[in-house]
Amino acid sequence: MSDRPVPPRSGAERYLAIRRPVEVGYWLITCLLSAVGNTTTTWMDVERLGLGFAAWEIASWESSSAAALLLLVPAMVWFTARWPVHLDNWHRRLPVYALASVIWSMLHVGLMVGMRKLVYAWHGEVYVFGDAFVYEYLKDVRTFLGIVVLLHGYRLLVRRLQGEASLLVAPDDDSPPVEPVERPARFLVRKLGREFLVAADDIERVQASGNYANLHVRGKVYPLRSTLAELQARLDPERFVRVHRSHLVNVTRIASIEPLDGGDARVHFDDGSAVPCSRRHREQLRTATAA
Structure with missing residues (x-):
């Protein structure tokens, strides 16, 4: 400790x-x-x-x-x-x-x-x-x-x-982009006039909220103006798996998976938080965690 x-x-x-x-x-x-x-x-x-x-x-x-x-x-x-x-x-x-x-x-x-x-x-x-x-x-x-x-x-x-997150974009000139635009490794977060970077691997889970996707990182939540489907398409599919229509999780941050009646499950994280996993996504989650 x-x-x-x-x-x-x-x-x-x-x-x-x-x-x-x-x-x-x-x-x-x-x-x-x-x-x-x-x-x-x-x-x-x-x-x-x-x-x-x-x-x-x-x-x-x-x-x-x-x-x-x-x-x-x-x-x-x-x-x-x-x-x-x-x-x-x-x-x-x-x-x-x-x-x-x-x-x-x-x-x-x-x-x-x-x-x-x-x-x-x-x-x-x-x-x-x-x-x-x-x-x-x-x-x-x-x-x-x-x-x-x-x-x-x-x-x-x-x-x-x-703080509000955004994707890093390519610069206006001909210099190489700071991050790959198609598969970003980091996100830019603006908070109270300051800017800092959040690594994609540090994202524990993502929750849909209307036209925003809330990035959960070390107990903090950063809204990103994007749908969950759009964001999922740009994240590493080996790490980020859809477990629910409103939830996307980083499989490397999962502490345990609790089976529930009816084929559903509950995904637990190290910080004590949990999100539901619907039955239709159980097999995909099982495959991702076993890899």
């Missing part, structure tokens, strides 16, 4: 270690504050105008809207990760996002109205939504756009914090 002192983690690494609880907490607090704030301001308007709505009605309107939005956040996170917007594809993504905004608004309104009907029925009343979808959509599309911008901006920040 090495006696070298472990360097202190940077602020970025400390944040990345707790990012999931922070993200969940952000949405919970945001939706709660939205419900409370909107209920308060709507109640003040109702009192000022003398409209005569009960406090529970106003609370049900605003809290149902916030609760419906909170329920749809996972879908928004998945959608924006699956079809991210970049400078080179925004015009192709625009129709997809326009359609998604309509679907998102329909789901938001449907959940919201359903909750209100339950609350009104509990109070012996009947909630009537009426023909107000266009009005709600005009409000929802602004919220939808705000969430899209927020998620894309946040992911960009996270990639800057954890």
Whole structure:
């Protein structure tokens, strides 16, 4: 065992270690504050105008809207990760996002109205939504756009914090390339304004994440803008084997393979992490590890 002192983690690494609880907490607090704030301001308007709505009605309107939005956040996170917007594809993504905004608004309104009907029925009343979808959509599309911008901006920040990998490319002049472009031995990682190289052999596994392939290297994750199939075609096939539709592993980094019922398996690594291996890839993995 090495006696070298472990360097202190940077602020970025400390944040990345707790990012999931922070993200969940952000949405919970945001939706709660939205419900409370909107209920308060709507109640003040109702009192000022003398409209005569009960406090529970106003609370049900605003809290149902916030609760419906909170329920749809996972879908928004998945959608924006699956079809991210970049400078080179925004015009192709625009129709997809326009359609998604309509679907998102329909789901938001449907959940919201359903909750209100339950609350009104509990109070012996009947909630009537009426023909107000266009009005709600005009409000929802602004919220939808705000969430899209927020998620894309946040992911960009996270990639800057954890580092973002890219393939080394041939230089513009006639000098020989630094790396073989077809079969790269190293990847360039940019992190917080600095650049360093990651050896392909140091990659323990790769996980698909939308239009990105996350490179797992010594406990750190570096997103590479590539599909898993594209990256697999450029890595050494004797070392990197597909074990699942979302996972590619370096067979030299495998600690053990755990058989599971139904022909599937679980691949374990030295750092304690594990990924699934589907039945269709078992034989390929067995052959690669036996070589």
